Amino acid sequence: MAEKSTLSDSKSPPFVIKTVEMHTGGEPVRIITEGYPKIQGKTILEKRAYVRDNLDVFRKRLMWEPRGHYDMYGALLVEPDDKNADIGVLFMDNKGYSSMCGHASIGLGRYVVDKGIVAATSPQTELVIQCPTGPVKMWVDYQDGRSGRVRFHSVPAFVFALDQEVDVPDYGRVKVDIAYGGAFYAFLPDSSLGLDLRTAPVQAVRTAATAVTEAVKKAVPLRHPEHPDLAFFYGTIITDGRDEYDPTPTVQTSVFGDASVDRSPCGSGTTARVAVLHRRGQIEPSKARQFASGPTGSVMTGRPVRETKWGEFDAVIVEVAGNAYYTGTAESTVEPDDPLKNGFLVK
């Protein structure tokens, strides 16, 4: 990387990182477009490990305050090593680097088309994004020179455990379903935590979901069909318990990373939840279900498309769709003598 764009602590100006800012259903997507140091590694998982082990200060500077905020989310474009992919992406949040992110992928779908990284075709443009979890195929609506709604098929989603019992301090013994939708999530209804998603303050949901996450992490060793690096537990999604098909949205709040609250319905979580609903016979390919975010009410749709296998797991390809919008651009800078230049979080 050119000296000029390093975020180094050396004397003068030089640090400038450019970003395009979007949101999907209210959840921020900070797309890093210029100024990141060179990322080493052949495979996308090697690149993810490289940024985690060598460049984490850049994540903190862009995700944390004062340039970001507690619940900020970012996407870093990288060279794909999958020859069928149009771009590669690493995801970042307040804690680290996830393996798949639906809301960010929806934003990226538009960005890739609008930037001309993939030539736009009407009525929709097809593209593939290589995520750490694997390839995500996308269709971006494109009409009259404008990109719009985005649909994606992530890697096969699978149920890891149904009705897994865990002891959650302060909440008691609860049953969770655990599923993979590009990342591992636990699901449980609000009623089993003594909450009502429609009225509970977001802080109460954040606290309860985080307690479940900690309990599941302690109690349940995960297995990923291909990579031990992907066998990490990402978050807990509290639902309104309305699992049986209904044309009105079912509400869910996803709490992931370091107790970050998703403003969107959570695309990877929706993928995982559809796998659970499919396993329980509660959703059909012909009837997409609407999933609404607890904090904002924004909606994504999800439906199972076809059954498949991934390693030892019965799996399903899930289609999720949603809308992302641009909110601006930014150039982030650092002054070497700023005592808070590396970012901070106020909890």
Ligand SMILES: O=C(O)[C@H]1NCC[C@@H]1O
């Ligand atoms: O849409 C998603 O998949 C996510 N949103 C923030 C955390 C998850 O990755």
